[in-house]
Amino acid sequence: MSLEIEIGFTLNGVARRAKVPVGMSALTMLREVCGLTGTKYGCGEGECGACTIRVDGKTLASCLMFAADCDGRAIVTIEGMAGDPRGQALQRAFVEHGAVQCGFCTPGMVMQAAELLARDAHPDAAAAKRAIEGNLCRCTGYQKIVDGICAAAQALDKEHAR
Amino acid sequence: MTLIGQRIPKIDAPEKAAGKTRYVHDIDLPGQLHAAILRSARVHARLVRIDATRARALPGVHAVITAADVPDQRPIGVAKDHLPLKRDRVRSTRDEIAAVAAESEAIAREALALIEVEYEDLPVLTDAVAALEPGAPLVHPPIAGSKAGAPVGVAGKSDNIAMRFDYGHGDVAQGEADSDVVVEDTFALHYVTHCCMGVSGVIAEFDAKGNLLLYSNTQVPFLHKREFAEYLGMDPGRVRIIQPPIGGGFGSKLDIYPFEVIAVFLARATGRPVKLVFTREEEFLASPTRQPVHLTLRSGCTKDGRLTFRSVRTIHDNGAYTSWGATTPFVMMQTFSSLYRVPHCDYHTVAVYTHNPYAGSFRGYGNLQATFAIEQHMDQMAEAIGMDPLEFRLKNAQEVGEVTGQGMVFRSCGFKECLTLAAERSGYTAKRRAYAADREHDRDARFKRGIGIAAMLHVGGGAKIYPSDGCGTILKLDDFGHVTLITGASEIGQGSETVLAQLVCEELGLPISAVTVVNNDTDITPWDVGVHASRTTFIAGNSALGAARKAKAKILAAAAPRFDAQADDLDLSGGCVVRKGSGERLTDLPRLLRSLHFNDRAELVMTTFYYEPPSVHQDKGYKGDVSAAYAWAAQVVEVEVDTATGIVRMLQVTGAHDVGRVLNRLGLEGQIEGGIVMGQGYALTENLDVVDGRIRNPNFRDYKLVTAPEIPAMDISFIETMDGEGPQGAKGVGEAPAICIAAATANAIANATGVRITSLPFTPERVYRALRGALPPTQPVPLAALPEKAAA
Numbered sequence: 001m002s003l004e005i006e007i008g009f010t011l012n013g014v015a016r017r018a019k020v021p022v023g024m025s026a027l028t029m030l031r032e033v034c035g036l037t038g039t040k041y042g043c044g045e046g047e048c049g050a051c052t053i054r055v056d057g058k059t060l061a062s063c064l065m066f067a068a069d070c071d072g073r074a075i076v077t078i079e080g081m082a083g084d085p086r087g088q089a090l091q092r093a094f095v096e097h098g099a100v101q102c103g104f105c106t107p108g109m110v111m112q113a114a115e116l117l118a119r120d121a122h123p124d125a126a127a128a129k130r131a132i133e134g135n136l137c138r139c140t141g142y143q144k145i146v147d148g149i150c151a152a153a154q155a156l157d158k159e160h161a162r
Numbered sequence: 163m164t165l166i167g168q169r170i171p172k173i174d175a176p177e178k179a180a181g182k183t184r185y186v187h188d189i190d191l192p193g194q195l196h197a198a199i200l201r202s203a204r205v206h207a208r209l210v211r212i213d214a215t216r217a218r219a220l221p222g223v224h225a226v227i228t229a230a231d232v233p234d235q236r237p238i239g240v241a242k243d244h245l246p247l248k249r250d251r252v253r254s255t256r257d258e259i260a261a262v263a264a265e266s267e268a269i270a271r272e273a274l275a276l277i278e279v280e281y282e283d284l285p286v287l288t289d290a291v292a293a294l295e296p297g298a299p300l301v302h303p304p305i306a307g308s309k310a311g312a313p314v315g316v317a318g319k320s321d322n323i324a325m326r327f328d329y330g331h332g333d334v335a336q337g338e339a340d341s342d343v344v345v346e347d348t349f350a351l352h353y354v355t356h357c358c359m360g361v362s363g364v365i366a367e368f369d370a371k372g373n374l375l376l377y378s379n380t381q382v383p384f385l386h387k388r389e390f391a392e393y394l395g396m397d398p399g400r401v402r403i404i405q406p407p408i409g410g411g412f413g414s415k416l417d418i419y420p421f422e423v424i425a426v427f428l429a430r431a432t433g434r435p436v437k438l439v440f441t442r443e444e445e446f447l448a449s450p451t452r453q454p455v456h457l458t459l460r461s462g463c464t465k466d467g468r469l470t471f472r473s474v475r476t477i478h479d480n481g482a483y484t485s486w487g488a489t490t491p492f493v494m495m496q497t498f499s500s501l502y503r504v505p506h507c508d509y510h511t512v513a514v515y516t517h518n519p520y521a522g523s524f525r526g527y528g529n530l531q532a533t534f535a536i537e538q539h540m541d542q543m544a545e546a547i548g549m550d551p552l553e554f555r556l557k558n559a560q561e562v563g564e565v566t567g568q569g570m571v572f573r574s575c576g577f578k579e580c581l582t583l584a585a586e587r588s589g590y591t592a593k594r595r596a597y598a599a600d601r602e603h604d605r606d607a608r609f610k611r612g613i614g615i616a617a618m619l620h621v622g623g624g625a626k627i628y629p630s631d632g633c634g635t636i637l638k639l640d641d642f643g644h645v646t647l648i649t650g651a652s653e654i655g656q657g658s659e660t661v662l663a664q665l666v667c668e669e670l671g672l673p674i675s676a677v678t679v680v681n682n683d684t685d686i687t688p689w690d691v692g693v694h695a696s697r698t699t700f701i702a703g704n705s706a707l708g709a710a711r712k713a714k715a716k717i718l719a720a721a722a723p724r725f726d727a728q729a730d731d732l733d734l735s736g737g738c739v740v741r742k743g744s745g746e747r748l749t750d751l752p753r754l755l756r757s758l759h760f761n762d763r764a765e766l767v768m769t770t771f772y773y774e775p776p777s778v779h780q781d782k783g784y785k786g787d788v789s790a791a792y793a794w795a796a797q798v799v800e801v802e803v804d805t806a807t808g809i810v811r812m813l814q815v816t817g818a819h820d821v822g823r824v825l826n827r828l829g830l831e832g833q834i835e836g837g838i839v840m841g842q843g844y845a846l847t848e849n850l851d852v853v854d855g856r857i858r859n860p861n862f863r864d865y866k867l868v869t870a871p872e873i874p875a876m877d878i879s880f881i882e883t884m885d886g887e888g889p890q891g892a893k894g895v896g897e898a899p900a901i902c903i904a905a906a907t908a909n910a911i912a913n914a915t916g917v918r919i920t921s922l923p924f925t926p927e928r929v930y931r932a933l934r935g936a937l938p939p940t941q942p943v944p945l946a947a948l949p950e951k952a953a954a
Binding site: 041091096099100101136140 | 176178181182183184185359360410412442654655829831835836840861863869870873876
């Protein structure tokens with residue numbers, strides 16, 4: 001329990017170090033050590049997607065990752081989306097298209113959707129649904145989240161065209 | 163331009179999408195301790211010995227409490243039938259035995275493992291019917307020497323009946339005699355739970371003067387304030403409740419739960435702020451469920467399709483303690499008595515104590531269960547007399563002006579329009595015939611399609627359950643024309659603050675950005691009964707509107723003499739005082755407000771309004787016009803059944819909702835879509851598996867919520883009946899969309915396969931068995947087991 005390890009990683013573009021218990025999850029580290037509470041605890045078992053972060057370009061459930069394994073990696077959280085064009089487009093589209101209700105799943109949804117848009121600039125509704133199938137939402141019934149993802153892709157297209 | 167009916171994004175959405183919203187889980191107070199609760203390892207047992215010596219000795223532990231440490235505990239809950247920390251006996255696996263406050267959550271949980279509990283097992287009662295039988299073990303046996311009239315938690319009870327309701331209008335025997343066709347079936351509705359994405363949590367803190375501050379997820383802050391004061395023997399004026407944004411409600415936060423009181427005990431014991439947050443497993447084990455229902459329905463009609471009577475018996479497994487689930491018959495009986503014109507109706511029900519998990523309130527409040535039975539019977543009766551199910555419904559549907567047997571008055575009613583429109587847009591009638599024909603032509607086809615309709619009635623103008631069903635508003639305009647809307651109504655994600663802001667801005671001629679909504683602090687906000695019964699848009703909306711109208715009148719009265727006009731000739735528009743008709747801009751609002759403020763008779767524009775709906779309390783027979791308006795909907799579900807596997811795919815949902823008037827189209831669609839998918843989960847995938855009093859699937863792996871690829875295509879229409887009492891004509895709609903889905907799905911499966919399934923959920927296993935005649939029938943509610951009065 002008390003055994004700690006010191007790690008170094010990039011968090012939202014800023015290099016930092018942290019001393020963490022070896023058993024601590026990346027989720028707990030982000031929330032309690034780094035003070036970034038945008039990443040949410042929904043289940044602790046990788047089943048709900050509320051804690052989705054980006055690690056070296058890939059999304060994963062931070063509740064299932066050891067904090068110690070962040071060593072040497074580039075971590076991006078929802079707070080880091082403020083500087084990410086895809087993240088910004090998604091956040092705007094989520095707001096405009098009613099994809100946010102209680103908002104608890106929203107950060108994870110935005111992270112997951114940003115990864116989709118990095119892979120596929122023109123996802124259709126089916127692709128958007130598949131991308132977020134590991135992210136649970138109890139409020140919206142998903143349709144408006146799917147609308148938001150597709151609208152963000154279109155908005156990014158328009159920006160590129162300019 | 164009017165704001166009404168527009169697609170207005172939620173005010174709180176940008177912050178939520180950015181991950182900046184601070185939910186209770188995200189708040190940490192200086193000096194805060196973390197708490198964890200030890201729950202029972204047994205279903206029903208005597209607590210022989212609890213030894214917390216080792217836990218107390220663990221470094222970092224500040225307090226360990228058991229019932230013995232809080233001798234002043236008072237029983238909590240709807241029936242005051244349990245102590246937050248259980249004494250002498252545990253009655254379910256969620257029962258709280260001890261609690262720890264420690265430097266960290268990890269230490270608190272480590273300490274829990276060091277608490278030794280010795281149990282002596284007692285007989286377990288997990289069948290509500292068996293619990294009614296003479297000689298059944300008692301869940302709350304009488305406690306010798308307790309005062310007469312003391313609540314169940316103090317005195318115990320000589321039977322297992324937690325609550326009962328007996329309703330009737332007309333003469334059911336006469337109705338049966340008038341019937342050409344009588345249908346009787348028994349329905350079994352299962353356990354599901356809310357699964358709010360944000361788990362339960364609370365922070366409790368006492369200040370130096372002994373005032374209690376709670377950061378709470380509650381949907382009913384003012385009821386909470388009063389109850390906490392009662393449980394703690396405090397003056398309610400010294401209890402303050404702050405509600406951080408809530409990660410989902412759906413009715414789950416209408417009651418006080420032991421964990422909240424325990425956090426307060428720990429804060430009192432340690433003199434520190436104490437934060438208690440559930441794990442997801444704990445959320446499954448220790449949250450309320452939707453009320454499971456065992457229901458026998460007998461209905462009749464004439465050959466020409468007039469309903470003659472309806473007779474209902476239900477038994478509700480109450481679990482070990484009583485929460486709002488026990489009171490769902492209030493709502494169920496509205497559907498039995500008043501969804502359709504039915505001249506004779508009776509309903510008898512009991513909620514029975516067992517050692518199962520206890521049921522609370524959950525979006526729809528019994529109406530999903532009632533509608534599941536009623537709307538299947540409508541199809542069955544239509545079939546029995548050879549009438550189209552849509553025509554049969556239209557023939558019996560309520561209309562404007564109707565006063566029902568239960569005393570509900572329908573001043574606005576778009577029921578028939580809902581039925582017709584949902585049927586038209588889905589192609590219901592033609593598809594139903596075509597699918598039935600397909601079924602007959604190709605009996606061996608593996609994939610079969612079906613379509614089903616169901617309709618619902620729900621309160622849409624509040625529900626007068628408490629002494630007041632009102633809501634207060636304080637409205638403040640500052641020197642810059644910015645409005646602070648202070649409302650008692652809580653935002654739980656449903657979008658209430660945006661709709662309230664819209665109503666105020668519409669009245670004051672301001673853009674939505676001109677409003678700040680304050681709605682989460684009982685020391686600031688005026689009283690509201692809470693977020694329940696789909697009431698917030700209607701009740702809080704009328705309250706906000708009332709305050710805005712007073713502000714507008716005051717502003718125009720002040721402006722009139724300056725512009726040599728009558729107040730009636732002026733209006734507010736685009737942030738200005740304008741002349742009606744010509745639209746001539748006379749002055750901008752901030753300038754006028756400043757001139758009122760900074761002069762010899764200095765005045766601020768601040769108004770208050772308390773709205774109490776013109777509804778009435780029910781009488782002792784549950785009769786009365788309990789809501790100021792009623793919402794209607796019809797939903798059509800189209801499915802594909804894989805007869806080889808039993809998998810049911812929900813292809814399309816077509817919904818038509820009488821919402822009174824569309825206020826925020828975007829928010830309204832969101833409520834409806836979310837409700838449909840919640841209804842889909844209830845119908846197809848969700849099942850809290852309770853076996854011998856234990857929950858077998860307390861995680862999202864085994865408790866299946868609907869995921870994005872599984873959602874149906876959704877076609878939603880709104881019928882605007884412009885309710886005369888509703889704010890701008892609107893009615894409440896929060897619960898409505900979840901209500902019909904399971905019933906319509908049952909009818910769709912019957913259309914596809916010819917097999918009617920009367921129990922939920924329609925999992926592949928259940929459907930597979932049903933298609934092969936291998937599903938054991940649900941036994942009728944044993945009338946003999948109902949107590950004398952109820953069985954009569």
